[in-house]
Amino acid sequence: MTEHHLNGVALPNEQGFFGEYGGQFIPPHLKKAMDDINVAYEEIRQQPEFQQELQDLFTYYVGRPSPLFHARRLSEQLSGAQIYLKREDLNHTGAHKINHCLGEALLAKYMGKTKVIAETGAGQHGVALATACALVGIPCEIHMGQVDIEKEHPNVVKMKILGATLISVTRGTATLKDAVDSAFEEYLKDPENYIYAIGSVVGPHPFPKMVRDFQAIIGKEIKQQAQTQFKQLPDYIVACVGGGSNAMGAFTEFLADDQVKLIGVEPAGHGLQTTQHSATLTLGKPGQIHGMACYVLEDEKGQPLPVHSIASGLDYPGVGPQHSYLKDIGRVQYETATDQECLDAFMTLSRVEGIIPALESSHAVAWAIREAGKLPKNVNIVVNVSGRGDKDADYVAEKLGL
Incomplete structure (x- = not known):
């Protein structure tokens, strides 16, 4: 390390x-x-x-390296950038x-x-x-x-x-x-x-x-796999951000590669205009929580706000301090996806590629689905599928009446 x-x-x-x-x-x-x-x-x-x-x-317990999978059908359907999925969902226990x-x-x-x-x-x-x-x-x-x-x-x-x-x-x-x-x-x-x-x-x-440091293995593998599979660095790397471990894992190896755009996707919940979201970097401000200084969603008394996301793993009013720093220096671009976009992405990836993503990861998938069609076909987007959706299947089925 x-x-x-x-x-x-x-x-x-x-x-x-x-x-x-x-x-x-x-x-x-x-x-x-x-x-x-x-x-x-x-x-x-x-x-x-x-x-x-x-x-x-x-190698022998987790099953690393996790594959980098070209989502050809999804890419064709969006007729834009090529979407690749870093399959952390295939790790032992189902996530990064x-x-x-x-x-x-x-x-x-x-x-x-x-x-x-x-x-x-x-x-x-x-x-x-x-x-x-x-x-x-x-x-x-x-x-x-x-x-x-x-x-x-x-x-x-x-x-x-x-x-x-x-x-x-x-x-x-x-x-x-x-x-x-x-x-x-x-x-x-x-x-x-x-x-x-x-x-x-x-x-x-x-x-x-x-x-x-322990999560940085994700980005190291992406760098090697990209060179093997499409002979260049990715143009975009996209990951969901709650606390931010899967995103830091994917981004760390590329921080010095300015040509690689790094996109962190936060939960917009029911919408940024409501109080029902967890978009800490988008709408929060510098503060303190849980022993660290970082961006925080706070009320006027400086107390952490109750936050919301359809994804339990992103439901947090703070965020990693390194993400806060990377936002301020402009190295990572932080975007959002709503609960509805997340659900749509969950179902789209399931039905187009046969991969059921975690609701957390579906935020990153949602950004890729939203943006890929605006980009040329020779652009490569790597989405970190940080977890699998088995844990969310019953909840989504109930929510959508499946």
């Missing part, structure tokens, strides 16, 4: 800042715990044995989340932790972490909003089968933000022996850096 710089600037710096975003806005006793994690991570990432173990797990969960579980084992605690929205991080913890033999406790538990039943059952303790969170909106709050409180009871395995490129330093 390499150090990350852009235009000569370290990302992050030693204090964990990406420009003015990131850092550690946490109580002193928790700062020590985070610094210990950072030291352990910097030690372990330099070890050839760790790198080899992780690489072997990626397994990439960093294996890294976090191995780190927990290396540090001698007795319990791994995490939050989950759509349940993909929860399933991936429960899987990784079963693999390394560490107890796992997952906090999940009651609303998401009811919506994501298949993932709830999987977590229980894998041996995780599932904590239902009923406070507030009973969704992702509240699950994060609940998990943090449990972690604070014994940060010496517990580790909080954050599920995205969010939270206090070193988590935005660490999760990004």
Whole structure:
């Protein structure tokens, strides 16, 4: 794993800042715990044995590299740019989340932790972490909003089968933000022996850096596969953004390649003119949440707003600090897709290519469907299909009356 710089600037710096975003806005006793994690991570990432173990797990356990698939029928139907799908949905556990969960579980084992605690929205991080913890033999406790538990039943059952303790969170909106709050409180009871395995490129330093590094395998593979399959770098790379881990995974390898346009797609929910969305980078402003500085959707009192997305994994009023920085410097363009566009994309990809995407990933697919027809046929768009839609199938069927 390499150090990350852009235009000569370290990302992050030693204090964990990406420009003015990131850092550690946490109580002193928790700062020590985070610094210990950072030291352990910097030690372990330099070890050839760790790198080899992780690489072997990626190859023989996760099934990497995930394919880059040319969606020919969809591209023909839109009669514009060529759409390629990075198939993270084919990973073991069904999403990109397994990439960093294996890294976090191995780190927990290396540090001698007795319990791994995490939050989950759509349940993909929860399933991936429960899987990784079963693999390394560490107890796992997952906090999940009651609303998401009811919506994501298949993932709830999987977590229980894998041996995780599932904590239902009923406070507030009973969704992702509240699950994060609940998990943090449990972690604070014994940060010496517990580790909080954050599920995205969010939270206090070193988590935005660490999760990004584990996810960067996605972009590395895209770069190699693009050269093999269409003999050049992609013109566009598109990924959905909630906290932003799958997008940072896809974008990191290309940040210095200015000719590659990077597009992050946020949830516009019922519309940006309503209060029912999670478009943090589009409509939020710089603030603090969950121990980091980033763009936040806040009320006039500076409290995080209740947010909405049809995709539980994007339902978050903050966003990764590196995304906040990349927005400010203009390296990534952040767009939105509504719930309706997302549903339409979900059904279109299912029926035209036989691939059922997660509702989260469907936001990125929606952008590609919307824009491909405006672009020439020799333009290549790579969409990161960050997860599969099995978990959403019952919900969508009910919503559409299938």
